Amino acid sequence: MRALNIASTGMLAQQTNVEVISNNIANMNTTAYTRRRPEFVDLLYQNLRRVGATSSDIGTIVPTGIQLGLGVKTTSVYRITEQGSLNNTNNTLDLAIQGKGYFKIQLPSGEFAYTRDGSFQLSDQGKIVTADGYPVQPGITIDNNSVGITVNSSGQVLEKLDGSVTPSNKGQLSITIFPNEAGLEALGNNMFMETPASGKAADSTPGSAGYGTVLQGFLETSNVNVVSEITNLISAQRAYEMNSKVIQASDEMLNTVNQMK
Numbered sequence: 001m002r003a004l005n006i007a008s009t010g011m012l013a014q015q016t017n018v019e020v021i022s023n024n025i026a027n028m029n030t031t032a033y034t035r036r037r038p039e040f041v042d043l044l045y046q047n048l049r050r051v052g053a054t055s056s057d058i059g060t061i062v063p064t065g066i067q068l069g070l071g072v073k074t075t076s077v078y079r080i081t082e083q084g085s086l087n088n089t090n091n092t093l094d095l096a097i098q099g100k101g102y103f104k105i106q107l108p109s110g111e112f113a114y115t116r117d118g119s120f121q122l123s124d125q126g127k128i129v130t131a132d133g134y135p136v137q138p139g140i141t142i143d144n145n146s147v148g149i150t151v152n153s154s155g156q157v158l159e160k161l162d163g164s165v166t167p168s169n170k171g172q173l174s175i176t177i178f179p180n181e182a183g184l185e186a187l188g189n190n191m192f193m194e195t196p197a198s199g200k201a202a203d204s205t206p207g208s209a210g211y212g213t214v215l216q217g218f219l220e221t222s223n224v225n226v227v228s229e230i231t232n233l234i235s236a237q238r239a240y241e242m243n244s245k246v247i248q249a250s251d252e253m254l255n256t257v258n259q260m261k
Helices: 002-026 226-258
Strands: 036-042 045-049 066-069 072-079 086-088 095-098 102-106 112-115 146-151 156-161 168-172 175-177 185-188 191-193 202-204 213-216 218-220
Touching: 002 036, 002 072, 002 226, 095 102, 146 213
Parallel strands: 095 218
Antiparallel strands: 036 072, 045 066, 086 218, 095 213, 102 112, 102 175, 112 191, 146 156, 156 168, 175 202, 185 191
């Protein structure tokens, strides 16, 4: 009986759906987290009577035919890369990107990762780093006797020294964009890696055409809508239950056949 296998694929699909929703809800307070959405497609069809086939010697054509579907499968989990809200932290090294773009981070392996989580800090050597101590590119170092740091919208890092009136420019932060942001590979820790699907990374100055700007003292919040996620969770739960009912009904039908004498 095909219904058993079809319903089982539906249960597996809804299980994946619930897992994606639960991950969105779990990360509702994660800085710059982008919510995910599962995409489903129907499986192959069995043609019991092919549409368009000739049905007689005089050339009459079957108008609809008989095609029986074999269920559903998950084809992708898509990232919704819309801008999250900006939360004012008043912390000097908290940076948010307004618009498109990612901060570029150098990993211990020498490879580069990308993030929108701008909760940066200073290392023991005065370098601007992530919470894990990975340097933010292009590797800007702040002097020990600095009394103030300003990061303007174009990413210039300005340092004010004690006794000095004019701040000095310590470097220029760059941000990176990709042709297909959804194609980035998530590494965890709010970081992503370039892949063939994302396209080549393109670095430029914040505020350039197609690039976002930097806002100091703010952090981007998650773009998860809790009400929407709870609604989706209830819908996925009901769909899972309905597929389980199909399996129960199919089992009862088979049991009826087995008891026939």
